[in-house]
Amino acid sequence: MNRLTLVHLTFLGVGKPPATVEFSPELTVIYGASETGKSYVEKSVDYMLGASVLKPIPEDAGYSRILLGLQVDDGRVMTLSRGLADSHIEVFNRDLRQLTTAPADATLGFKHSSTSQRNISRYLLKVLGIDGRKILRNSRGEVRLLNFRDLARLSVINDSRMAGEQSPVLTTGLPQNETGEKSVLKLLLTGQDEPVGPTAPGNVEKKVGKGQVEILDRLIDDNREKLTIPANQSELREQLGRLQDSLDNATSRSGQLIASRSALVRRRRDLEASDGTNQQRANEVRQLLSRFALLREQYESDLERLRMVGEAGNLLGYFQTGTCVFCGAEPEHQHPGHHLAETTRLAAAVAAETRKTTELYRDLISTIEDLDAQAAELNEENALHADQFTRIDTELRALDEQLEPLTTDTSEVLAARSRLEQELAIHAQIEQLEDMKASLSNALPVPPPARPDSIPVADITDFEQAIHQTLQAWDVPGENRVNYNPTSAEIAVDGRPRGSRGQGMRSIIHAAFAVSLARRNRACGLIHPGFVVLDSPVVTYRQPDNREADPELMTHDVVEHFYRDLLDNPPGQVIIIENGTPPAAITERARIHAFNADGSARLGFFPPQEQSSAD
Structure with a gap:
């Protein structure tokens, strides 16, 4: 299968100087002071890959279009072009760096559709050679087509998800999506689609009420897909x-x-x-x-x-x-x-x-x-x-x-x-539909539940070993024994679940999960987009005052080992966004963008307002 490499991210506007960052095919580090647009780079990349909205910031005033340059393993070069509040994404089969009136080679919607290929999800999946792959939709065994957003959420990780208590596998935080998210990891670890089969024996399907139950299931799924806020009813109230x-x-x-x-x-x-x-x-x-x-x-x-x-x-x-x-x-x-x-x-x-x-x-x-x-x-x-x-x-x-x-x-x-x-x-x-379904289902036998946790033990063990090796390479304290629970999707290190750890350990384990998945799948020729964008993976770590009293505290050289491992054993393309200055030893081997940091000539992602107005 093919993999993608991010080439550049560029903001353009009439009368505005371009705001751009170039990405290395291996390691790129964007660091510097807060409020300089570092995290906005990650959000913009995610937006260009099909996210629904990009929340504006004062610095992007006057900019109207975003360009994301991509290169495919087979040598193809393309540029995605999207307005800052646009539902369509244009594709140019060349490296585009400026505003143009030339027609695009393709115009696509940002929202995935299983019935149409005129959307960025199906387009990128086709470029990767994995369009049509199937994952579980729900616990009843129904399947759906893989969405590129399923992969992007595992590869482009913002700072809140990086340090959040939610499992790295459960990328949306919505309970109704858990089955599908576990199935995505299964697809990545095994390379095998979920089989399409009946959700209940054939004689049961013929009973009275079966059609009504299917309609109710479809209505329930349709309504769940309309939910956009990751919160339950109590939290919403x-x-x-x-x-x-x-x-x-x-x-x-x-x-x-x-x-x-x-x-x-x-x-x-x-x-x-x-x-x-x-x-x-x-x-x-x-x-x-x-x-x-x-x-x-x-x-x-x-x-x-x-x-x-x-x-x-x-x-x-x-x-x-x-x-x-x-x-x-x-x-x-x-x-x-x-x-x-x-x-x-x-x-x-x-x-x-x-x-x-x-x-x-x-x-x-x-x-x-x-x-x-x-x-x-x-x-x-x-x-x-x-x-x-x-x-x-x-x-x-x-x-x-x-x-x-x-x-x-x-x-x-x-x-x-x-x-x-x-x-x-x-x-x-x-809830009303579920109640109606429960009243109808009394006459029907319960169909056998799907097994989103049915990942072969060998694949789970291999993935656990990959994360262990990454944590060891980063010199994270402890033995770093890793266990993945396919049922809860929780990752435990040295017997302690990631969600129960401090913010620093949650971040480093999440980073190790993303990097190890990219590195393992690249080595095995399995599905992966080819790039990883990590926002604030090590920003919370500090040198311990007493490591023996709290063995979870990071050693003073974890950050140095973290960057050195990404250079010496690249998992593909990695883009790191951090506040802290990276070790001096990596500056000659990685592409570095310093935003408003000591000795940097660049104040932030966007040019200063005075420069914009002068131009």
């Missing part, structure tokens, strides 16, 4: 309770802020209504003042004309009583045809009109003054409204700034709660 408490707190705080904001909005609305009324009244006052200004001009013009008429009459004596200005006759001697009566009436009319116009003019002036006062008062109120608008808007912006993170947090909590509720609903549905 605890998580849901914590989320609900967090949501209640956020809702209470948001409710207070929203109530305050609503009160401000009501005040602003009332102020807008009052300001609108003032503006309308101010417009009316301005219109009246404009009209009264014209009327005032008219009154002043009328009074001016009456004054001129009066002056002209006085000058000519038209409006005087007594001696006639024309003939000198006294009033008693003036005959009836004289113009005395007319001129007297004219003078009276002019005087009366002058009095009337003057009174109207005075009333108009008083009205104008009153309107001017109203206009000044309205202007003051409008200015006061403007100040109030400014204060209210400032308070609203402050409340919005406080609400924005609460709204985001609440949305995230609601999304998480929704996921947990969906998981619990699936668990409840599985």
